Amino acid sequence: MTLAPVGACVFDAYGTLFDLGGIPRSVRVELGDRADTLMRVWRRRQLEISWLPLRPGAHADFWRVTDEALDFAMEAVGVDDRRLRLRLMEGWLTPAPYAEVAKTLGRLREMGYRTAILSNGSVRMIEGAVAAAGLGDRLDAVLSAEKVGRFKPDPLVYQAAATHFGLAPESVCFISANAWDVSGAAAFGFQVVWINRDDTPAEKLPLGTRATVANLAELPIILGR
Structure with a gap:
């Protein structure tokens, strides 16, 4: 399944870009x-x-x-x-990124998409992880719920990403491995992609998932380019 046109790809951090294993x-x-x-x-x-x-x-x-x-x-x-x-x-x-993360983020930038992390992690945690992984030059923004004063799935946190890019929610592709996060983002209005890395059975959540992928390398295809 392909998504409708979007202007930015926004990623959750833990379990999505970074492996906690x-x-x-x-x-x-x-x-x-x-x-x-x-x-x-x-x-x-x-x-x-x-x-x-x-x-x-x-x-x-x-x-x-x-x-x-x-x-x-x-x-x-x-x-x-x-x-x-x-x-x-x-x-x-200093969590390690999944193997396909750096290449996929680079490919998305080449395709003209703006990219960001939107995480519950504190500024210190997320900026530290990005620096340790060497991903800073592949992201346009690192957005922490700490700056909003709330945690996802509060809609104010998702709004921070839409506001940062000046986009309507439906013009943002949000990617997460966490079903509760996917559901919250979909309810806010993002086009949501769920990463099911472990091939687990689908839950009644995520609400409104537009597509499911096994890893981020599939995302450029889902975006229809």
Whole structure:
């Protein structure tokens, strides 16, 4: 399926451009199979906290959310190691990009599309990941929910991308591996592509998905060029 014409391609970060698998691998020697369990619990708790209404006076700080979620995950799997905890947190600053990311972003720029990241990650987290991956010259913008003061799927976060590019929502292609994010972006009005890297069964979400791909290398084809 091809999409209607768009002017920009906006990407979620974690699980979409950046592979979080390196984080549990970094502590597998110490934790064995518990490394994967810890990561699953951690990621789930991180998202659950971000979906809660913000406390009065609180700002959208995904680094803090990630830190709080790690405390929960380490207790859940019975781990108490401050040095290991530090390594786990630092992993969010330098996640490796998926193999096809750099080439695909470059191809999209050659095709005339503007490109951006729109992530719940804090400015520090996302800019650190982009710099570590060497993707800065392949992106027109790195947009963090921190600047909006809300987390996705709040429509104000998606609006930040449309406003940045001066485009109507339907003129933005939004790409994410997270079903809840896909649903939120589609409800906002973006043309949404879901990346199903693990060939998992389709959920009742994502709402309004225009296309599904196995990896980003398929995106130029989906865009109809």
